[in-house]
Amino acid sequence: MTERSTGSTYDVVLVGVGGQGVLTIGRLMAEAALDADLGVNFYPTKGMAQRGGGVKVQVRIGRGIVGPQIPEGRADLVVAMERSEALKGVTCVRPGGEFLLYGHVWEPTQVMLGKADYPAEEQVRELILAAGARLRYLDPDGLHSCDGARMPANIYVLGAAVGGTDLGRVLDPEAVLDLVRRRWERHAALNEAAFGAGLEAMSHGP
Amino acid sequence: MDRNGKPDAHKRAKLSEGAKNQLITGNEAVALGALRAGVRVVTGYPGTPSSGALGSLLQMDAEESRHFEWSTNEKIAFDIAAGTAWAGQRAMCTMKMSGLNVASDSVFSIAHSGVNGGLVIYVADDPGAHAGMVEQDSRGYARMMDLPMVEPMTVAEAYEMVILAFELSERIGSPVFVRSVTSIANSHAAVMVDEPVAPEDREPILERDIAKYTKAGSAIAQAQHHDVIRRLRQAGEAMREMGLNDLRLAHEPGGVGIISAGVVGAYLDEAFALLEDAVPQWRQPSVLRVRGTNPFPAEEARRLFARCDTIVVLEELEPHLERQAWVEARRSDFGGRIVGKLDGTFERVGEYGVGHVVRGVSEALGLEEPRAMERGAVYEKADRLTAARPITVCAGCPHRGTFLAINRALRQRKLHRDEVMVTGDIGCTILGMNPPFETVWNEVSMGASIGLAQGYVYSGLKTPVIATIGDSTFFHGGIPGLINAVQHQVDLTVIIMDNYWTAMTGMQTNPGTQATFQPSGNRRIDLAELIPAMGVEHFFVIDPFQLEEATTTVADALRLPGVKVVLARQECAIQAQRRGLRAGLVAVDAELCTACRRCITVTGCPSLSLDDETVSIDQGLCYGCSLCAQVCPFEAIEIKREGHP
Ligand SMILES: Cc1ncc(C[n+]2csc(CCOP(=O)(O)OP(=O)(O)O)c2C)c(N)n1
Numbered sequence A: 001m002t003e004r005s006t007g008s009t010y011d012v013v014l015v016g017v018g019g020q021g022v023l024t025i026g027r028l029m030a031e032a033a034l035d036a037d038l039g040v041n042f043y044p045t046k047g048m049a050q051r052g053g054g055v056k057v058q059v060r061i062g063r064g065i066v067g068p069q070i071p072e073g074r075a076d077l078v079v080a081m082e083r084s085e086a087l088k089g090v091t092c093v094r095p096g097g098e099f100l101l102y103g104h105v106w107e108p109t110q111v112m113l114g115k116a117d118y119p120a121e122e123q124v125r126e127l128i129l130a131a132g133a134r135l136r137y138l139d140p141d142g143l144h145s146c147d148g149a150r151m152p153a154n155i156y157v158l159g160a161a162v163g164g165t166d167l168g169r170v171l172d173p174e175a176v177l178d179l180v181r182r183r184w185e186r187h188a189a190l191n192e193a194a195f196g197a198g199l200e201a202m203s204h205g206p
Numbered sequence B: 001m002d003r004n005g006k007p008d009a010h011k012r013a014k015l016s017e018g019a020k021n022q023l024i025t026g027n028e029a030v031a032l033g034a035l036r037a038g039v040r041v042v043t044g045y046p047g048t049p050s051s052g053a054l055g056s057l058l059q060m061d062a063e064e065s066r067h068f069e070w071s072t073n074e075k076i077a078f079d080i081a082a083g084t085a086w087a088g089q090r091a092m093c094t095m096k097m098s099g100l101n102v103a104s105d106s107v108f109s110i111a112h113s114g115v116n117g118g119l120v121i122y123v124a125d126d127p128g129a130h131a132g133m134v135e136q137d138s139r140g141y142a143r144m145m146d147l148p149m150v151e152p153m154t155v156a157e158a159y160e161m162v163i164l165a166f167e168l169s170e171r172i173g174s175p176v177f178v179r180s181v182t183s184i185a186n187s188h189a190a191v192m193v194d195e196p197v198a199p200e201d202r203e204p205i206l207e208r209d210i211a212k213y214t215k216a217g218s219a220i221a222q223a224q225h226h227d228v229i230r231r232l233r234q235a236g237e238a239m240r241e242m243g244l245n246d247l248r249l250a251h252e253p254g255g256v257g258i259i260s261a262g263v264v265g266a267y268l269d270e271a272f273a274l275l276e277d278a279v280p281q282w283r284q285p286s287v288l289r290v291r292g293t294n295p296f297p298a299e300e301a302r303r304l305f306a307r308c309d310t311i312v313v314l315e316e317l318e319p320h321l322e323r324q325a326w327v328e329a330r331r332s333d334f335g336g337r338i339v340g341k342l343d344g345t346f347e348r349v350g351e352y353g354v355g356h357v358v359r360g361v362s363e364a365l366g367l368e369e370p371r372a373m374e375r376g377a378v379y380e381k382a383d384r385l386t387a388a389r390p391i392t393v394c395a396g397c398p399h400r401g402t403f404l405a406i407n408r409a410l411r412q413r414k415l416h417r418d419e420v421m422v423t424g425d426i427g428c429t430i431l432g433m434n435p436p437f438e439t440v441w442n443e444v445s446m447g448a449s450i451g452l453a454q455g456y457v458y459s460g461l462k463t464p465v466i467a468t469i470g471d472s473t474f475f476h477g478g479i480p481g482l483i484n485a486v487q488h489q490v491d492l493t494v495i496i497m498d499n500y501w502t503a504m505t506g507m508q509t510n511p512g513t514q515a516t517f518q519p520s521g522n523r524r525i526d527l528a529e530l531i532p533a534m535g536v537e538h539f540f541v542i543d544p545f546q547l548e549e550a551t552t553t554v555a556d557a558l559r560l561p562g563v564k565v566v567l568a569r570q571e572c573a574i575q576a577q578r579r580g581l582r583a584g585l586v587a588v589d590a591e592l593c594t595a596c597r598r599c600i601t602v603t604g605c606p607s608l609s610l611d612d613e614t615v616s617i618d619q620g621l622c623y624g625c626s627l628c629a630q631v632c633p634f635e636a637i638e639i640k641r642e643g644h645p
């Protein structure tokens, strides 16, 4: 079976930990797609109401009738906001697709206590490449403060996703930034800085 | 769908000038569809994935003539909706699949009586059991109850389907099910939403007719049984007329025919595109997309059989359509294969996707299932290396204090945790099953913890038996269990974890929610007044953030005979934090902290982490409950300020 993206369609999987704002950036992508008159289905899945569980979001852009689930190994882009959760994206990405890895580490308690293992960055990178994906790494250190306030990591990642991957050909980065500005008018400057930092980080290449 | 791949929804509903394209969830589509249908009353009880439907209605400004409420449980919610519909008005009732078990006794009865105003039951199933509970298929109820059931294939169709269900309900005089699944209920997609329509000004019907409104005697009951069967037949005819089930026959005879149920129909075209690339001489199958899953669209199925050599039935969970396909195959002398669950191709467990369509068609064509690539080993390794994230209660959750108090009380009584049965119930309260608490042993159904505990008491155990239950669950189904235990004077301790909200399902109000947050005009029912009035002689109230007192109270209660109730009270931390409240402020004194990690191992609070030489607290997450400070052996966590709650 050939492994091609059908051009007009674009499927994104976002993975991370509850509380990281994964759902929010998935929803923003969906809104941007709708504004651009593209068909879209946004399907968030999270366990229960509690924080700290894994979260997965599927955004399917550019199809008329569409089932909510992206088939295994067929996502055009995976955005992972946490190192271990990124491994759940390995089964999603298509060969030749892109994998944006934000290198944040959020250790579960058992790991912190030394009672369970946590994957090394090298292992995660290896598996992403073994799945045939093109790896884009986003350094958490690129996230800094702006006028004393901490930049929101999810907006940083969103900036990197639309600025540094093919998603930027489907959704206009300017339009996405504009959505972000309008969503939180009071924090427009901070979000713009985070978005810009993400964009900037990706401009250096993988 | 039409040939351009657009939902044929537009074909059925004429949109007005005011219609707007909106990005909404399947649940919101159900809510807005009901408003468009002029619904007067919507009731329900929360349950994932259904809660967003009524939840969104409660946040809207609606006309005075409408009434929306979270009811005490699903049966009561349904009874209310049924009363409204008997009086000739339109009503809807919402629930998750487990809720239908609770409501079912009344639903059977109303099914046999029929209704006057439109009555829609919105039930959301959870194939894949994302939110836990029994992975059950509500379509079985529709069959057992002889009630029509419709299922949207997409989010946009959910809107249309509710409107259509109201029309169908009034046309045949029967309740109608709208069933969705998690991937539709929780997906967001663009929907053309039309302006709401105010409920019609209908004179309430007061009709005295025991043959319709009672079940008194065989003659009445059997006549009603005939009626319900007739109504379902009429529903089938109406569905055919409405073009609900979409049959597309291939141009040439022969080949594969597909029957899909609900959401699965949305994966067909994508799978066909993949197969087209992989299969030489690919021929587009004939397709029957079923949206009216009860009654079975027999006529359309027979036309499919007449055209095709092999049939593939694609439906999540139980093989309901498949079994009926076999019946119709026999009736129509179809001799070909039927691929589905009954021949072992698919399992009755879990969600379907594109892969299932590909596998089913490949099986029908006698092909090896085309594999994308041999990535199995990579996937398996990725899976194995992923760190487990067992869920625990939130930072500052009051349940944490209650679990710790129970564990400590047992230790004070020199009892080992493995010899004391602590039954559990549904909600955030069940998280006491996980480390570091491992307090709670089991989970059955809403309110079952108390009856289960009574059963353990009779089993001959020599140790105390404890039941734990949340406030909403207690109101829903725990009250009869407690009354039973009091009447039979059982030696039992019931711990009610009252956080004032129905938390796990996303913070709905319940009868015990603080008066200020009750919907306007509602009265709060205070458990501290209710429980003594139920004949409970030993009644205690504890603050789960005061660990020592809470522990002593539980330990004392365990010593007493008869039914003891301990009411652990403190608001859900997430709700309190949303209003900017904090229970207090704590800080680690780096001089005193020995990094012994006791605070982490005992409380498991997500705000605590181990920095090089000391423990540190994420003040952005911390609620200041001070439980970590109370378990620290070195008093290294200082309580800087007592807070509000
Ligand atoms: C019959 C049934 N209806 C609804 C649900 C969904 N449900 C799961 S937990 C829960 C709420 C529990 O609330 P509460 O008892 O107050 O505990 P909390 O989560 O607030 O701790 C509900 C409604 C269910 N599992 N079964």
Ligand code: SF4
Pocket: A049, A050, B392, B393, B394, B395, B396, B397, B398, B399, B428, B499, B503, B504, B572, B573, B574, B575
């Ligand atoms: S949502 Fe509320 S009740 Fe549930 S775990 Fe969190 S703090 Fe506790």
Ligand code: SF4
Pocket: B395, B396, B397, B586, B603, B605, B606, B607, B608, B617, B621, B622, B623, B624, B625, B626, B627, B628, B629
């Ligand atoms: S006071 Fe301690 S246990 Fe309570 S929320 Fe804060 S860190 Fe967690």
